[in-house]
Amino acid sequence: MIYSREVINGFKLLEKAPSISDKNEFFFEAESEDRSLGVWVKCQMLIEKEIIKEVNFFIFGCPDTLVSANKIKSIIQNQAIHDVKYIDMLGIRKNLNIPVEKMGKILVIENAFQECLKVFFLKR
């Protein structure tokens, strides 16, 4: 398997996501998976006043998926929900030089994020 320089560098820097300890009324979580692609994603967010204060992704997936999730995290953290409702997944893929065949795996991250937003909107 060949990975882009961007993915290799990003993968080396990956660290354990600090668990969101304060699971209060602003805490939301959701999961998504695609077993045929071997990807599972859990998204956890702290959303206060429509702002994503904290976000965490737990992922069982390949390096491309792990690094993409980290990129998404950096994009959505501290942003207003309405500004990040639609993430440019194609842009992220291109930015990280991930082959188009991996798009399906990356989309599982977006699914988990959208599911988490759904939970937020339902509870709001």
Add this chain to the structure above:
Amino acid sequence: MKEVYLDYAATTPVDPRVADVMNACLRLDGNFANPSSSHQYGKEAHAIIEKARKEVARKIISDPNRIYFTSGATESNNIAIKGIVKKGDHIITSLTEHKAVLDTVNFLEKNGIDVTYLKCDSKGIIDPLEVKKHIKNSTRLVSIMHVNNEIGVEQDIREIAKYCNESEVLFHVDAAQSAGKVLLNLKDWNIDLASITAHKCYGPKGIGAIYVKEGIRVNGLFHGGDQEHGLRPGTLPTHQIAGMGKAYELLNVKEESKRLKKIKNKLWEGLNKISEIRLNGDLEKSSPHVLNITFLGVEGESLRLAISDIAISAGSACNSESTESSHVLSILGLSETLANSSIRFSFGRFTKFSEIDYVIERIKFEVNRLRSIMGKTPKWCRS
């Protein structure tokens, strides 16, 4: 970053002493000539080939006159199977064989040959009694590998040979992984046909041999000359054969297997301290040079990239779109996810104990790092 090579079951580096012998066979001042030529140059090259033949035969305890050089174990397997079986015959083999045997047998099956594929137990061991049970009047050949290339388990070929002999059925052994690592005694064990190679034991790639017991007639796959008694025509590659001979001459199975066993035990004891790992195969009934482990809950691609400074083999062949799981691990009952999270470590002559310490620490660190990133994964990721 430091790099460690632990993929000796895939191939081994050529021993410098082997390379020197080969080099001498390529130059004008060496033995470059066609060994079939009648001039002095040819005679000298011929003598080198016969010396190599004796060395190879000596190490697998067989008759040098029954050793025929080929391009490697894959070709030897093809000759041993296709050169023996004819229409109406029945073959017995196992589901965990190397593709060089399975694909050959599949090809024959599509052309009307009756094939029985034996299952193994959960550790990959074939019960010799299963072979006996499946032998029928039309059974012409049994083909079972000695040491499995993926999980290292050693089949009881002595017992299988006994049953084949009783029933007058030919027995072929794919010994590509065993030569040089475990004891191989073709003569006393009454093996009819065996495939061996050079590149798994510090010889060059592109050369191997087939052993054919006296009295057995095998049809060659090629035509075009009398070399190797017509079984394998074509100009003999003196440098390759000399290299194989030297590689086999240097083998010290007794000493080397003892050292490899210590390396294997050290690695297993070190890695066994990591939680949720699974040994694939059998620690005892196996070759000392292979250890196959599954790291539960750690995605395989990520694990392999994380330890890319360690040359190992994965439990799957990946491309960007799909992952093809190992057929051996799949037969042992591993899901595609688990097969993907499996790693084959294999050791050899140049593996140092200090490298094993390094590998243990690297893997412990990376498995813990990835497990913390992945979190508490669902059951399907670890079963």
